[in-house]
Amino acid sequence: MPEHAPDFGSDADDGAIPMVHVDVLRPAGTVPSAQLSDSMAEVPTAAGPPAPTGSGSHDAPRATDTAAADGPSSFVEQPPAGRRAKLTPVVLLHGWASDPLYWRPLADVLTARGSEVWICSLPGYHVSDELPAGFRWTLETAAAAVVGSMRAQAAGRVHLVGHSLGGSVALTIAANFPDVVETLTLVGMVPAPPNENFRSMLLHQLTQGFVDDDTKNRCMDAWYGTLSPDDRRLLSRGFEVPFSVLGPSGLAAMEGVPADLPARVQAPLLVLVGTGDKVRTPDQVRDFVSAAPSRRLAAIPESGHSVHWEQPAACAAALVEFWSQSGAATRKMSDI
Numbered sequence: 001m002p003e004h005a006p007d008f009g010s011d012a013d014d015g016a017i018p019m020v021h022v023d024v025l026r027p028a029g030t031v032p033s034a035q036l037s038d039s040m041a042e043v044p045t046a047a048g049p050p051a052p053t054g055s056g057s058h059d060a061p062r063a064t065d066t067a068a069a070d071g072p073s074s075f076v077e078q079p080p081a082g083r084r085a086k087l088t089p090v091v092l093l094h095g096w097a098s099d100p101l102y103w104r105p106l107a108d109v110l111t112a113r114g115s116e117v118w119i120c121s122l123p124g125y126h127v128s129d130e131l132p133a134g135f136r137w138t139l140e141t142a143a144a145a146v147v148g149s150m151r152a153q154a155a156g157r158v159h160l161v162g163h164s165l166g167g168s169v170a171l172t173i174a175a176n177f178p179d180v181v182e183t184l185t186l187v188g189m190v191p192a193p194p195n196e197n198f199r200s201m202l203l204h205q206l207t208q209g210f211v212d213d214d215t216k217n218r219c220m221d222a223w224y225g226t227l228s229p230d231d232r233r234l235l236s237r238g239f240e241v242p243f244s245v246l247g248p249s250g251l252a253a254m255e256g257v258p259a260d261l262p263a264r265v266q267a268p269l270l271v272l273v274g275t276g277d278k279v280r281t282p283d284q285v286r287d288f289v290s291a292a293p294s295r296r297l298a299a300i301p302e303s304g305h306s307v308h309w310e311q312p313a314a315c316a317a318a319l320v321e322f323w324s325q326s327g328a329a330t331r332k333m334s335d336i
Contacts, residue, residue, distance in 0.1 A: 016134035017144045019152065021126035023100070023119040027111045088159050088182050088323070089116045091150065095164030095188075096253040097211070097219065097246055098238040100125070105312035113320065118158075120146055122169065124245030125238070137248035139257060143172040150180055157182035159323055160267075163308060164189050164279070165253035172257060175264040183323060185270040187315075188305045190280055190288035191262055194254050198279075202250050210243050222278065223305050235309075262288070269295045270322045272315060274303030296322065 090110055092103045100119045107117040123145045124131050135141065146169065150158065160181050162170030167189040174184045194202075201218075205211050216239050220227070224235060239246070271289050273280070289297045298318035303310040 016132045016136075017141060017148060018123055018129070018131055018135060020123055020145050020149045021121040021128060022149055022153075023121075025107050025111050025117045025119070027114045027116065087115045088157060089118060090319075091118045091120060091146075091158045091160050093120055093146065093160070093162040093166030093169050094122060094125070094238075095166050095223075096238075096250050097216075097241070098164070098223075099235055101237075102235055102306065102309050106308045106315055109312050109316040110319070113316070118150075118153075120149070122146070122166065122249065124249070125241050131245070137245060137252060139168050139172045139252050139255075140176070142169045142249070142252070143176060147173055147177045147180055156180075159183050159185070159319070161185040161187060161319070162189075163187040164305070165249060168253065168257050171262060171265065174267050174269075175257075175261045178266050181267045183270070184265060184267045185272055185319060185322065187272045187308055188274065188277055188279060190271055190285050191257050191259075192280055192284040192288070194256070195279060199254055202254050206247050206251065209247075211239055211246060224309065225304060263292070267294075268322070270298060270318070271295065272298045272307060272318055273300070274305065274307035274310065275299050275301050276304040277307065279305050298322070 090107075092100070092107065094100045094103065100121050103117075103119045107119060110117050121129070122142050123129065123135070123137060131137075157180060160170045160173060160183070162168070162185070164187070167186040168191070170184055170186065171191065174181045201215055205215055216236060219239075220232065220236055224232075227235065269292075271285060273285055285297065289295045298315075300307050300311045300314045300318065303314075308315045
């Protein structure tokens with residue numbers, strides 16, 4: 001643990017691993033699973049405010065505002081009945097201080113081409129979450145919570161996609177639970193020491209016990225750039241998570257995965273980044289991708305750290321190509 005960072009609790013025991021909230025989006029004409037776990041209950045999406053649409057022209061359908069929903073229910077797109085989805089499910093893991101809603105533009109593109117998409121809230125990030133006594137927020141416990149919820153759904157193998165902190169959780173899952181991962185995609189991140197400015201900022205917030213408005217605004221600007229007032233309000237909801245979750249999950253994001261963990265990942269791995277991302281340097285990205293033949297890179301122009309939000313169609317195209325082709329031919333590393 002970094003010097004002067006507060007201790008957020010004792011080590012978790014096996015009984016303290018929670019289920020996570022999962023929003024399941026199914027493509028048109030699919031038939032819901034016969035049974036879902038309590039943390040994955042289905043509710044319709046016919047009413048509610050529109051989902052944010054990213055910086056482009058992508059139009060997301062209306063969706064239930066899950067932050068306002070009662071209890072641990074999830075939403076599922078339910079178009080008219082017809083064909084069943086036959087593609088491997090896609091599991092999306094969000095970043096630190098981020099609302100999982102920011103996956104919706106990408107998820108809508110993927111469901112439109114036939115994929116079932118699960119948008120997971122990391123432990124403590126959903127409004128209905130009550131973490132069990134003794135739970136300690138680490139990459140390992142977060143990974144165990146996500147996998148427990150996946151196995152409750154009898155998912156089999158999935159295409160696992162993680163952004164920023166969610167990428168570290170996804171790496172941990174792929175290394176420790178290889179039986180559940182078909183492919184792994186890291187969005188806007190590779191394992192590397194944190195930016196020193198971010199490290200100093202986070203340690204200051206941990207010490208004072210809350211995230212102040214100036215820090216929140218600087219993070220939002222760095223992660224998303226220019227946003228409409230409505231999108232900024234929706235996307236900043238991740239900072240409304242209790243600090244008892246924001247603090248330790250931020251510490252987990254800063255510490256990252258052990259140095260030897262990525263080498264244990266057996267699944268094909270894609271790094272998906274925006275060419276304007278400042279969180280990881282081009283050299284850090286290239287060094288990580290070139291370290292193993294199973295790793296590939298997709299560099300998306302005109303986008304930054306939240307590439308999946310800014311360029312959902314381009315990201316979906318890169319993911320589909322990676323999933324469908326052996327060797328996952330993607331953009332050259334010289335593109336970044």
